[in-house]
Amino acid sequence: MLSPCPSFSAGGGNAPSPALLESEVCNRYAKKASPGDSPPSAANAGGPAPRTTTPGCRRGAASRTAMAWRAARRRVTAPLLLLRQRGIASCIDPSAGLTEEQKEFQKVALDFAAKEMAPRMAEWDEKEIFPVETMRKAAQLGFGGIYVKPDVGGSGLSRLDTSIIFEALSTGCTSTTAYMSIHNMCAWMIDTFGNEEQRHRFCPSLCSMEKFASYCLTEPGSGSDAASLLTSAKRKGDTYVLNGSKAFISGGGDTDVYVVMCRTGGPGPKGISCVVLEKGTPGLSFGKKEKKVGWNSQPTRAVIFEDCVVPVGNRLGAEGQGFNIAMKGLNGGRINIASCSLGAAHASVLLAQEHLTVRKQFGEPLASNQYLQFRLAEMATRLVAARLVVRNAARALQEGREDAAVLCSMAKLFATDECFAICNQALQMHGGYGYLKDYAVQQFVRDIRVHQILEGTNEVMRMIVARNLLQG
Ligand SMILES: Cc1cc2nc3c(=O)[nH]c(=O)nc-3n(C[C@H](O)[C@H](O)[C@H](O)COP(=O)(O)OP(=O)(O)OC[C@H]3O[C@@H](n4cnc5c(N)ncnc54)[C@H](O)[C@@H]3O)c2cc1C
Numbered sequence: 205m206l207s208p209c210p211s212f213s214a215g216g217g218n219a220p221s222p223a224l225l226e227s228e229v230c231n232r233y234a235k236k237a238s239p240g241d242s243p244p245s246a247a248n249a250g251g252p253a254p255r256t257t258t259p260g261c262r263r264g265a266a267s268r269t270a271m272a273w274r275a276a277r278r279r280v281t282a283p284l285l286l287l288r289q290r291g292i293a294s295c296i297d298p299s300a301g302l303t304e305e306q307k308e309f310q311k312v313a314l315d316f317a318a319k320e321m322a323p324r325m326a327e328w329d330e331k332e333i334f335p336v337e338t339m340r341k342a343a344q345l346g347f348g349g350i351y352v353k354p355d356v357g358g359s360g361l362s363r364l365d366t367s368i369i370f371e372a373l374s375t376g377c378t379s380t381t382a383y384m385s386i387h388n389m390c391a392w393m394i395d396t397f398g399n400e401e402q403r404h405r406f407c408p409s410l411c412s413m414e415k416f417a418s419y420c421l422t423e424p425g426s427g428s429d430a431a432s433l434l435t436s437a438k439r440k441g442d443t444y445v446l447n448g449s450k451a452f453i454s455g456g457g458d459t460d461v462y463v464v465m466c467r468t469g470g471p472g473p474k475g476i477s478c479v480v481l482e483k484g485t486p487g488l489s490f491g492k493k494e495k496k497v498g499w500n501s502q503p504t505r506a507v508i509f510e511d512c513v514v515p516v517g518n519r520l521g522a523e524g525q526g527f528n529i530a531m532k533g534l535n536g537g538r539i540n541i542a543s544c545s546l547g548a549a550h551a552s553v554l555l556a557q558e559h560l561t562v563r564k565q566f567g568e569p570l571a572s573n574q575y576l577q578f579r580l581a582e583m584a585t586r587l588v589a590a591r592l593v594v595r596n597a598a599r600a601l602q603e604g605r606e607d608a609a610v611l612c613s614m615a616k617l618f619a620t621d622e623c624f625a626i627c628n629q630a631l632q633m634h635g636g637y638g639y640l641k642d643y644a645v646q647q648f649v650r651d652i653r654v655h656q657i658l659e660g661t662n663e664v665m666r667m668i669v670a671r672n673l674l675q676g
Contacts, residue, residue, distance in 0.1 A: 296553060296584050298371060298546075298591065306368055309361075312345055313369045317376025317547075325377035328501035329647055332493075334458050335380055335501060340413045342384065347373065349411030350388055351536065352395045356403050357411035363536060363598040367543040371591075374547025378651040381547065383502035385540035386454050390417035390463045393533045394480060397520040406461060406480060415460040419537075420450040420507055421530050427451075428664050430465075431473040431527055435509060437466040442516050444468065444479060446487070446509035452658070456505035457490035459483070463533075464507075465526045478526035480518045487512030498650030535601055535609050537659045538616035542594045545623035545655050548648040549587050552630035555645045556580060559634050576633060583626045590619040610672045617665035620655040627652055 299307045320338050328335055342348065350366045352358025361369075366388070373381040391410040395403055409415040426432045435448025446466055450456075462481040469475030481488060491506030521529055557580065560571040570576055597615035600608040627649045631638035638645050656662045 296550060296587055298368070298550060302368065306365060309346075309365065310368050310372050313347070313372035314375070316342060316345060316347075317373050321373065321376030321380060325380070325501070325647060326641070326644070328377060328380065329498075329651075330500075330641070332500045332503075334383075334455075334503055335377075336413075336416070339380065339384060339387075339416075342373070343411065343413035347384065348387070348413040349391045349395070349407065352388075352391045352407055352411055356395060356407035358391070358395065358407065359411075363539060363602045364595055366536070367539055367546075367594055367598045370540050370543040371547040371550070374544040375551040377501060378544050378548040378648060379499045379501040382499065382541060382544045382651070382655070383454055385537065385544060386419055387413070387417045387459075389533050389537040389540065390419050390461065392536060393419075393463055393478070393529060394520065396532070397478070397525070397529050398480075402480070402518075402520065410461065416455055416458065417461040417463060418453050418455040418459040418507070419533065420453050420456075420462050420464040422451050422453075423449060424451045424506075428661055430530070431476065432471075433465060433467060433476065435464070435466045437468045437477060437479065437514070439468065439516070440513075444514045444516060444519070446479075446481075446512040446514060448509055449491075450507040452494070452504055453507045454499075454502055454504055456503060456507050457493065458503050462488070462507060463520075464509075465530050466509075468523050468526075473527035474524050476526040476530075477523050478520040478529045479514050480520060481512070481514055485512055485514065497653060498647070499654055531609070534659055535612045538612045538665075539594060539598050539601065541655050541659050542590075542597075542616045542619035542623075545620045545652050546587070546591050546594060548652045549583075549590070549623035549626040552627040552645055552648045553580070553583050553587060555643075556583065556630035556633045559637075563635075570633070579629060579633070583629055586622045586626055590622045593618045607672075610669055613660070613665040613668040616655075616659065617662045617669070620652070621662060624649070624652050624656060 299310055302310065320341060321335075324335065324338070327333065339348075346359035346361075347369060349356075349358035350361050350369055351363060352360070354360040370381055370385050373384065387410065391407055394406045394410070398406065406415075410417055421430050421433070423433050423435060425434060433448075435446060435450065437444040437446050444466070446464070448466070450464070453462075460483045462483070464479050464481055465476050466479060467475050468477040487510045489508045489510070491508065494504040496504060520526075560576055560580065561569055563570045594615045597608070597611040600611045605611075627645065631645045631649050634643060634645055637643050640646070660668075
């Protein structure tokens with residue numbers, strides 16, 4: 205474990221380290237360092253070195269050059285490396301209570317997050333890179349169609365297994381994992397509601413992530429009130445002609461397969477059908493790429509239909525079943541997005557834990573301050589509580605229980621609110637450093653803020669829970 209602090213540290217271990225690195229990551233950095241980067245240190249040259257001997261880490265503003273910050277930015281990584289190092293002794297251990305098999309694929313996902321995602325998450329965010337090749341590597345591990353059936357290339361795992369995997373991947377890059385969760389949801393919708401021909405046509409290339417999918421429900425005029433959508437699909441022989449537009453579509457423009465909710469009948473949910481469109485269909489176009497607070501490793505665009513002709517054979521399920529299919533997809537989607545929030549919160553607790561131990565104020569580590577100790581304890585407690593609610597909902601959905609949809613809404617509401625509060629508190633504990641892009645904690649805060657808004661806002665989640673309670 206090394207401590208490649210860019211500009212602080214010589215003064216007795218009081219360095220707010222932006223990165224929690226293992227030697228392998230440092231080695232990789234050291235090999236790639238170009239002329240003009242901060243000089244390779246004893247630490248990033250490979251061997252373990254105490255923080256105090258790390259060249260390039262002089263205390264004081266003078267040494268904080270633009271070049272040093274640029275180099276530091278490349279070093280920002282996720283704290284799952286710390287998790288691996290500390291083993292399972294912690295009370296927030298995400299493997300507690302899991303079967304041996306679940307622990308195995310959790311480890312695979314954690315390793316993938318630490319090695320393939322965490323070292324790049326800052327760059328993907330800054331340069332707005334959609335990391336297609338990394339996701340295809342993840343798909344080789346079975347993460348492209350986690351709860352899709354194996355006969356069409358899926359992994360055939362349960363909803364709880366899926367939650368465990370998304371939580372683990374999210375520690376490496378929450379934004380990329382969140383897109384993967386939407387892709388998985390689309391693949392599951394085709395697998396579950398498509399006929400055999402459709403399943404075999406679309407699912408294999410989605411599970412391998414040779415092709416990427418988008419979920420198209422929201423429109424400029426219908427967000428929370430999704431059943432009021434207006435995109436029309438008029439029947440013409442063996443085809444539907446689509447006109448209208450979808451807003452805020454994750455992956456839009458960069459993805460290949462669009463699962464679209466459109467109106468084939470009268471007003472309300474029963475007039476909605478679900479069709480699958482492929483990129484390149486005449487009449488299908490995209491809006492400009494949105495500029496976002498977070499989720500920058502995935503594009504968001506409007507999807508536009510202008511006399512867009514789709515074969516009737518691309519409709520999933522029966523006419524009028526589309527809203528039901530969309531909501532069934534979202535039950536799992538809500539668990540998945542909540543799981544991504546768990547990963548971000550876990551990572552942020554570890555970052556805060558590390559920072560409190562290293563940073564000194566008033567002559568002692570911040571960790572000695574009882575107020576901060578109590579806040580850390582609260583963060584850990586809220587994380588474990590949120591994980592329990594999410595895993596409970598995942599089990600209910602897997603078992604097909606009647607209360608599953610409400611439990612999924614509760615899980616999404618509770619976990620995304622709690623986890624945002626945890627990440628935000630972790631940023632606060634970092635003081636001014638938490639506000640700098642060299643420190644990973646701010647990215648977790650930015651990336652999970654939107655989880656309280658999409659896949660049904662948390663106000664809509666409250667409506668679903670309240671309706672269930674008051675129905676009598
Ligand atoms: C980055 C990003 C990615 C997205 N990706 C997708 C995607 O891939 N596919 C897709 O279909 N959609 C996607 N969305 C859209 C998202 O699902 C919607 O933004 C969300 O459902 C809210 O709709 P809206 O933005 O129109 O807000 P509105 O519905 O206008 O709501 C505005 C506010 O009013 C509140 N509100 C509304 N009605 C009520 C009520 N009755 N009681 C109390 N409060 C209420 C809402 O909770 C919200 O706080 C994405 C959004 C974002 C920001």
